[in-house]
């Protein structure tokens with residue numbers, strides 16, 4: 019059954035972003051641009067701009083804090099949740115020594131064995147862990163504590179996750195392995211860097227049979243999309259360009275068909291690069307492989323320009339996107355600064371997470387107003403955005419706005435349309451704000467020269483910057499180490515600056531969003547100087 023038509027298929031559903039009042043979700047459908055529609059819009063805006071509820075209670079409602087053993091129980095549960103699925107859970111396979119070594123070119127000294135040999139080769143111990151949370155909040159009222167600490171006393175609990183890297187024992191014979199790579203979802207800077215590093219690392223283990231699956235999951239079932247043979251030589255230069263060497267796609271796919279294809283192609287390791295949707299697919303593929311008792315490792319590499327994957331410091335491509343977005347902001351700034359009553363408006367990607375807009379605003383320092391999906395705002399009336407713009411024009415002669423794609427959706431027309439993957443197709447927040455501003459300044463008789471820049475696809479199509487290229491390198495290498503170590507249904511990420519493996523369900527249980535109570539959002543507000551707009 020095709021995923022798109024299967025209501026029971028594991029569908030990634032975006033929960034409401036934190037900090038948003040439920041009364042914000044208004045489903046009246048109308049265009050805000052005609053006069054009657056404008057009245058309707060104003061009515062909705064009034065309803066939508068109710069004060070945001072501030073909660074200070076601990077979010078851990080599932081824990082019984084009156085139980086004296088609650089901490090031990092939580093940790094036990096945590097260890098089970100974060101245990102990495104392994105092919106030996108379903109198959110009786112004996113490991114063998116890894117051929118991977120840091121000093122491959124040198125002969126191992128005769129007297130080297132045991133721990134000394136592990137050090138020589140550069141292996142990570144299977145019991146190594148990295149700490150996920152490192153702040154001890156003294157009070158639940160402390161900034162950012164709400165989502166982080168436990169119970170009425172705001173306790174800190176150790177939350178360990180598995181360290182990534184090469185293991186001394188492997189579960190596949192490299193010469194017999196067929197490894198495949200697939201890139202799904204939208205583009206993201208760094209896809210080619212990850213593909214390249216996966217190929218390089220497989221090559222170092224001694225894998226010769228490496229293929230690329232073209233155009234996302236589609237490549238598994240669409241006729242005419244043949245596998246692309248990959249080698250060190252083929253991928254040598256692919257990181258010099260943006261995009262995906264293998265092609266990407268959204269939508270389609272049927273888990274059973276994909277696994278049939280994996281079986282038919284005799285794939286032993288599948289590296290799946292993609293975002294939340296892709297990882298939901300990867301988890302379903304992993305589960306189906308288990309059900310069929312296949313010796314296959316399904317390893318994810320989180321790719322999302324929006325940075326919307328849980329638990330990770332950041333995902334690759336995000337840093338590049340922010341850097342690229344700055345070019346648009348700078349241009350808008352120059353336009354706004356040079357015009358009489360200039361207003362620069364830049365729309366950036368972020369369907370449900372405002373990280374790109376927040377970081378670009380913080381980084382540029384030129385933004386007066388940053389609007390993100392997680393923080394509701396009012397456009398008209400007292401304390402509204404337009405009133406603030408009037409003030410900025412009056413006080414400093416120009417204004418700069420950065421808006422995320424998903425911001426203020428509750429004020430816009432809802433289409434209920436979805437893309438091929440089932441993601442909602444949003445109304446254009448940038449055009450909406452652009453028209454509201456133009457109309458307002460015309461109405462009040464104040465000249466305003468608005469310049470609107472939407473650099474969406476320019477930001478996404480470029481090649482990875484230096485820091486993303488390093489992140490891609492590490493994630494790609496670790497993905498291969500994870501597969502040889504026998505794990506499956508895991509993804510490779512960076513938490514607290516350390517590289518780790520995480521079970522897929524833990525990172526896709528919800529999209530990661532900007533916490534309006536976080537210090538980072540507070541810093542953004544400090545930098546822009548914007549009021550609440552409520």
Ligand SMILES: Nc1ncnc2c1ncn2[C@@H]1O[C@H](COP(=O)(O)OP(=O)(O)OP(=O)(O)O)[C@@H](O)[C@H]1O
Pocket residue numbers: 021027028029030202203204205234235236267268269270271292293294295296297298299300302321322323324438439441
């Ligand atoms: N719940 C799901 N179960 C199985 N497959 C899914 C699921 N959601 C999405 N997919 C598949 O994963 C692929 C990519 O999904 P999607 O277009 O949502 O991109 P994504 O991985 O979330 O990346 P991006 O960050 O670009 O949105 C598509 O081929 C889609 O059919």
Ligand SMILES: O=P(O)(O)OC[C@H]1O[C@](O)(CO)[C@@H](O)[C@@H]1O
Pocket residue numbers: 203204205293323324367368369370423437
């Ligand atoms: O035009 P496309 O390919 O659907 O991609 C746009 C989407 O990609 C994302 O950046 C990541 O999912 C979203 O924020 C955005 O809506």
Ligand SMILES: [Mg+2]
Pocket residue numbers: 203293294295441
């Ligand atoms: Mg997605």
